[in-house]
Amino acid sequence: MNEFIALNALLGLFYILHRIFLREVPAFHTNRFLLLAYPLLAAFIVYFRIPSSEPLLFQGALLPAMEVNSTMASGVSIINWAMVIYALGCAISLVVLLRTTILIWMNMNGGVGRAYSFFSKIQIDESIQGKEREHILSHELVHSQEGHSFDVMFYALLRCLFWLNPAVHLLMREVQLNHEFLADRRQAHNPAYQKTLLNELFNTQAFSLVNSFFSQPTIKHRLTMLSNTPTKFKSKMRYALLIPVLFVSVWMISCEKAVTQVPTAEVDQLPEFPGGNEGLVAFFQKDFEYPEELKSDNIEGRVILSFVVGADGSISKLKAVQSDHPKLEQPAIEFMSKMPKWEPATKDGEKVAVEMKLPVMYTMSDD
Numbered sequence: 001m002n003e004f005i006a007l008n009a010l011l012g013l014f015y016i017l018h019r020i021f022l023r024e025v026p027a028f029h030t031n032r033f034l035l036l037a038y039p040l041l042a043a044f045i046v047y048f049r050i051p052s053s054e055p056l057l058f059q060g061a062l063l064p065a066m067e068v069n070s071t072m073a074s075g076v077s078i079i080n081w082a083m084v085i086y087a088l089g090c091a092i093s094l095v096v097l098l099r100t101t102i103l104i105w106m107n108m109n110g111g112v113g114r115a116y117s118f119f120s121k122i123q124i125d126e127s128i129q130g131k132e133r134e135h136i137l138s139h140e141l142v143h144s145q146e147g148h149s150f151d152v153m154f155y156a157l158l159r160c161l162f163w164l165n166p167a168v169h170l171l172m173r174e175v176q177l178n179h180e181f182l183a184d185r186r187q188a189h190n191p192a193y194q195k196t197l198l199n200e201l202f203n204t205q206a207f208s209l210v211n212s213f214f215s216q217p218t219i220k221h222r223l224t225m226l227s228n229t230p231t232k233f234k235s236k237m238r239y240a241l242l243i244p245v246l247f248v249s250v251w252m253i254s255c256e257k258a259v260t261q262v263p264t265a266e267v268d269q270l271p272e273f274p275g276g277n278e279g280l281v282a283f284f285q286k287d288f289e290y291p292e293e294l295k296s297d298n299i300e301g302r303v304i305l306s307f308v309v310g311a312d313g314s315i316s317k318l319k320a321v322q323s324d325h326p327k328l329e330q331p332a333i334e335f336m337s338k339m340p341k342w343e344p345a346t347k348d349g350e351k352v353a354v355e356m357k358l359p360v361m362y363t364m365s366d367d
Contacts, residue, residue, distance in 0.1 A: 003046050010042035012167035017245060018174060021238045026225060028182045030239070035175045036151060039158055064277055065302070065359035066284045086164070093160040115140065119149040135187065142183035151175050181225050269346040271309035271354050283339070290362070291331045300362045303328040305336055307358070311351040313341035321357070332360045
């Protein structure tokens with residue numbers, strides 16, 4: 001979950017940086033590459049780890065087993081509901097994308113006064129004739145030949161996955177705007193082409209996935225960019241500004257501290273759940289929900305969870321290291337992830353990180 005939040009935050013950061021520093025730079029092919037690279041770069045930063053310093057991690061403390069049985073309250077936790085709602089949003093977004101794609105293909109031969117392209121297909125209404133039609137056809141051919149629809153569909157799929165993140169929707173708009181800059185560039189010095197852009201008698205695009213020539217909200221910006229020719233030095237300086245930002249992002253998110261593992265016998269005081277073992281037992285008895293799936297399949301047994309109680313008392317690196325059945329693992333992990341902070345361990349008067357192991361026993365009711 002933390003990685004997913006970091007990934008969304010980085011996408012937001014990349015959008016802000018691109019919007020402020022790079023949008024007006026007429027290096028359109030470079031910007032196209034960067035816009036496609038932002039999601040991949042964000043994933044790399046989040047999931048790639050760079051070892052750094054070497055703190056001590058005291059290892060091996062085994063807690064008493066926690067027993068949970070089928071008589072405990074059952075249902076779906078708040079976290080599970082959040083996951084269900086998010087997955088439902090992803091599914092709906094995907095259905096809408098498929099429906100929109102089908103509608104585009106079905107309407108490629110229609111649309112009064114409309115001009116747009118989608119992959120290799122180009123639609124220009126018959127009412128558009130003469131030099132204007134030639135200019136528009138030249139423009140749409142750039143979209144088709146350079147495969148701009150692939151970029152749009154890539155971001156359309158990302159929107160299905162990150163539908164709650166406004167940065168992804170905004171980055172997709174930047175991709176489409178940059179496509180218009182690329183297509184306009186071929187006729188940047190043609191006054192007749194600029195006159196065509198100024199003609200606002202036509203409708204705006206009907207679909208968000210197509211490359212539409214008459215997209216009124218972008219026409220003024222496109223006309224500005226046709227005459228925007230900053231120096232190469234200025235452009236390079238803007239791109240150079242991204243380097244320290246990327247370096248700091250990688251360092252803050254990707255640096256994972258290497259650990260030297262030491263037996264817990266050297267710890268003066270082990271971590272403690274609020275209220276001690278009695279508090280931990282009460283926490284399980286009050287809030288653990290025996291999954292209905294395990295009940296219906298009559299699954300019981302033991303799973304041993306490993307986790308680290310940090311120097312600040314927070315829980316991290318939660319995973320199952322041994323289990324009698326794979327389905328026993330995820331419910332226990334999700335439940336443990338909701339734990340409050342522990343009282344951290346101490347060594348020579350300083351708070352230290354300690355790896356803990358907790359057995360969880362699933363037992364079916366005898367009733």
